[in-house]
Amino acid sequence: MLFQSTRGSYRKLTSAEVITQGLAEDGGLFVPEGFPDLSMNDLLNIVSKPYCERAAFVMSLFLSDFSFDEIISFTREAYSTPGFDDPAIAPLYRLEKNTHLLELWHGPTSAFKDMALQMLPRLLKASVCKTNEKRDVCVLVATSGDTGKAALEGFRDVSGTKIMVFYPEEGVSDVQKFQMTSQDGSNVNVVAVKGNFDDTQTGVKAIFSDMFTRSELDKRNWLLSSANSINWGRLVPQIAYYVSAYCDLVANGEINLGDKINFCVPTGNFGNILAAYYAERMGLPIGCLICASNRNDVLAQFIKTGVYDKNRPFYTTSSPSMDILVSSNLERLLFELSGRDGACVAGYMSALSNEGVYNISDKALSELSRVFAGGMCSEEDTKRTISETFYNHNYLLDTHTAVAVKVLKDFRAETNDNTLSVVVSTASPFKFCDSVLEALGYSASDGCFELVDKLAEVTRCKIPGPLVELRDKALRFPDSVNIEGMKGAVFEFLGR
Numbered sequence: 001m002l003f004q005s006t007r008g009s010y011r012k013l014t015s016a017e018v019i020t021q022g023l024a025e026d027g028g029l030f031v032p033e034g035f036p037d038l039s040m041n042d043l044l045n046i047v048s049k050p051y052c053e054r055a056a057f058v059m060s061l062f063l064s065d066f067s068f069d070e071i072i073s074f075t076r077e078a079y080s081t082p083g084f085d086d087p088a089i090a091p092l093y094r095l096e097k098n099t100h101l102l103e104l105w106h107g108p109t110s111a112f113k114d115m116a117l118q119m120l121p122r123l124l125k126a127s128v129c130k131t132n133e134k135r136d137v138c139v140l141v142a143t144s145g146d147t148g149k150a151a152l153e154g155f156r157d158v159s160g161t162k163i164m165v166f167y168p169e170e171g172v173s174d175v176q177k178f179q180m181t182s183q184d185g186s187n188v189n190v191v192a193v194k195g196n197f198d199d200t201q202t203g204v205k206a207i208f209s210d211m212f213t214r215s216e217l218d219k220r221n222w223l224l225s226s227a228n229s230i231n232w233g234r235l236v237p238q239i240a241y242y243v244s245a246y247c248d249l250v251a252n253g254e255i256n257l258g259d260k261i262n263f264c265v266p267t268g269n270f271g272n273i274l275a276a277y278y279a280e281r282m283g284l285p286i287g288c289l290i291c292a293s294n295r296n297d298v299l300a301q302f303i304k305t306g307v308y309d310k311n312r313p314f315y316t317t318s319s320p321s322m323d324i325l326v327s328s329n330l331e332r333l334l335f336e337l338s339g340r341d342g343a344c345v346a347g348y349m350s351a352l353s354n355e356g357v358y359n360i361s362d363k364a365l366s367e368l369s370r371v372f373a374g375g376m377c378s379e380e381d382t383k384r385t386i387s388e389t390f391y392n393h394n395y396l397l398d399t400h401t402a403v404a405v406k407v408l409k410d411f412r413a414e415t416n417d418n419t420l421s422v423v424v425s426t427a428s429p430f431k432f433c434d435s436v437l438e439a440l441g442y443s444a445s446d447g448c449f450e451l452v453d454k455l456a457e458v459t460r461c462k463i464p465g466p467l468v469e470l471r472d473k474a475l476r477f478p479d480s481v482n483i484e485g486m487k488g489a490v491f492e493f494l495g496r
């Protein structure tokens with residue numbers, strides 16, 4: 001299996017090369033040259049297997065330059081207790097008939113980013129080796145909150161690497177912020193950026209595309225790499241949990257092998273739901289992928305109209321990991337929608353950066369509508385959904401997952417499509433205590449750890465272990481920079 005750029009340069013690379021390189025030289029993202037087939041027989045073979053074996057099987061279909069033994073040794077390390085507090089790793093919870101939650105937040109940082117970021121450092125280290133890369137790896141991350149912490153945990157003390165995380169000063173929750181600024185490890189750094197997530201992401205992208213910076217880093221023996229979901233090594237582990245969820249439903253007798261199911265995914269940068277689309281293209285029986293947006297509903301609008309328009313106000317919401325106007329991974333979907341036409345994708349991307357808007361063809365829109373539906377959930381509805389779900393089902397949702405639960409409900413009311421649906425649950429509610437408490441009707445003006453205790457007390461839900469340990473940590477990284485200062489901060493941190 002080889003990989004190519006979404007913007008048309010025809011050079012094909014191995015997975016080790018694309019994982020090492022991160023972004024294609026023409027500015028595009030790497031995509032597989034085709035989709036491997038996932039047969040019903042394959043599914044049957046892994047139904048009774050544990051998560052790490054299912055995941056290794058799915059990933060091995062794409063990572064053909066890695067041996068199966070290599071991949072399974074990584075999944076066994078990445079997806080194990082006590083790092084994950086549930087032996088199922090990605091368990092399904094049956095909320096009601098036909099509605100299940102896929103809980104992806106049992107890992108070390110209590111958000112779904114762990115599913116990818118426990119794997120990526122292992123894949124990257126092995127890829128650097130396979131490609132005979134002699135430089136050390138400098139991982140730069142722009143985060144809307146959860147990626148940063150998960151990447152820090154994944155790369156902490158990994159030899160031959162340093163990791164630097166930038167987060168928007170306003171726009172991550174208190175728990176998220178302290179999770180990052182108290183990070184352990186000798187090769188880590190965390191800096192706040194005066195701006196929102198898009199500013200932060202643009203700042204990191206600018207460092208990546210600046211040839212002068214790259215050659216300066218090269219002279220100092222650093223290879224620049226990314227842990228953001230533009231890296232193929234982040235995306236491939238995410239395909240696995242869609243397949244695994246399907247296997248669980250078969251194993252539990254909820255569906256028969258071959259039945260179609262829907263997934264509803266709370267979406268920001270479009271990585272998570274794109275992985276579901278890849279699973280569908282491989283042959284996983286999926287009816288509809290429902291893309292759930294918060295008030296920043298640029299994606300839901302795009303799916304409805306085929307027009308992507310980022311010229312709109314940016315809102316800071318209670319689901320900050322979805323506060324995004326430019327979803328990087330959408331480029332990979334555009335590549336498929338346009339019939340793998342790199343020039344066409346390059347055109348959309350330049351329209352996006354010049355005018356902030358592009359409009360896909362009718363043909364592309366019809367492939368989009370074949371699989372995707374989109375919906376938006378307001379701040380008020382997010383709160384109402386958290387409280388209704390808690391008081392009616394005794395299940396505590398985080399703000400992001402609540403957006404998806406509501407969007408699924410609206411989708412069903414609109415379409416009468418009552419296919420069994422899996423809502424992808426992306427974070428523990430304890431990462432967003434203030435919003436969750438307010439939704440349940442409590443005041444939330446105390447400090448962040450008082451709120452964690454209060455939420456546990458009023459809901460009788462268990463605080464995830466890593467968040468319990470957090471309160472004994474000290475602040476290590478208090479610094480902030482403006483956007484112009486980001487590059488300087490990188491050089492200062494690398495120190496050579």
Ligand SMILES: *Cc1c(COP(=O)(O)O)cnc(C)c1O
Pocket residue numbers: 111112113146147229266267268269270271272273321322400426427
């Ligand atoms: C990152 C994140 C999302 C959005 O995922 P994308 O892959 O960026 O679409 C949703 N919810 C939570 C809790 C997240 O951390």
